[in-house]
Amino acid sequence: MARITAGITTSHVPAIGAAVDHGKTEQDYWKPLFQGYEWTREWIGRERPDVVILIYNDHASAFSLDMIPTFALGCAERFSPADEGFGARPVPIAEGHPDLAWHLAQSLILDEFDITIMNKMDVDHGFTVPMTLMFGEAEAWPxxxxxxxxxxxxxxxxxxxxxxxxxxxxxxAVHSYGEDLKVQVWGTGGMSHQLQGPRAGLINTPFDLSFLDRLTSDPQALRRIPHLEYLREAGSEGIEMVMWLIMRGALGDDVREIHRHYHVPASNTAVGHLVLEALS
Structure with missing residues (x-):
């Protein structure tokens, strides 16, 4: 059967993708950020999954305020990088896994989650930046x-x-899929940041570090954080961290943290990154 072997969290700051695309990764400003992902690139080269379930949020690329599904699952054969107003990023088209995706859709809907099924969907920096951080400037995603x-x-x-x-x-759902697959689940977005208003540029390092700690030490407490606390403590865009909880819930009770990286700033955002190994 398929099995979930690991979970990854990472911020998906659009400026990170721009730094890669314009050859700025060795600049003093960016180098410390990218160094924190070198360990993960080596590790994922050894522990290469067959499939990644990549949890992210769209930034008005595939969706607009006219139609916003709460959860949208990509069931297509491939996913092209979106044009976010300055041309699509020069990254590969992602190859989907329709069989697993449709199995997930069926299982999740029968478990009473209202999943929107996407048979065509372009993916923006929320998707492409994590792929670049894990796999570099690849000719094809592996x-x-x-x-x-x-x-x-x-x-x-x-x-x-x-x-x-x-x-x-x-x-x-993954564990009920019949094919022998190694699956990783990635939760992206965050950490503390606010892009507008009087608190634009807000970064709350104590909150961020506590959140990273509690993903392994007290994950059940994170389930109870209300929207208002994310807003107060992590800024208006800090709510993206709820996507990390999808990843954490998918790993089961027994996990081990094997890598951590936290860096400030990347653009006006705190960058957080964890690799968690599923032990059961």
Whole structure:
């Protein structure tokens, strides 16, 4: 059967992709950020998954305020990089895994999650930046990907508890899939940041570090963080961290942290990155 072997969290700051695309990764400003991902690139080269379930949020590329699904699952054969207003990033088209994706859709909907099925979907920096951080400037991505877009743009977003429960349902679905696959689940977005208003540029390092700690030491407490606390402590865009809880819920009870990276700033954002090994 398929099995979930690991989970990864990472921020998906668009400026990170621009730094790679314009050859700035060795500049003094950017180098410390990218050094924190070198360990993961070596590790994922050894522990290469067959499929990644990549949880991210769309930034008005595939969706607009006219239509925003809470959870949208990519079931297509491939996913092209989106044009976010300055041309599509020069990264590969991602190859999907429609069989696993449709199995996930069936299992999640029968478990009473209202999943929007996407048979065509372009993916923006929320998807492409994590892929670049893990695999570099590849001619082709070395894994198949099932994207799961989560609404954290238009209020109300899903609660942390709902996201955790979705992760548990994903775990159940993956483990019931008949093909022998190594699957990783990535939760992207965050950490603390705010892009507008009087608190634009907000970064709350103590909150960020506590969140990273609790993903392994007290993950159940993270399920109960209300939207208002994310807003107060992590800024208006800090709500993206609920997507990390989908990843964490999918890993099961027994995990081990094997790598951590935290860096400030990347653009006006705190960057957080964890690699968690699923032990059961």
């Amino acid at each position: 894994v198949k990907v099932v994207p799961l877009a989560v609404n954290v743009v238009q209020y109300p977003p899903p609660t942390g508890n709902r996201c955790w429960m979705l992760g548990e349902a994903i775990r159940k």
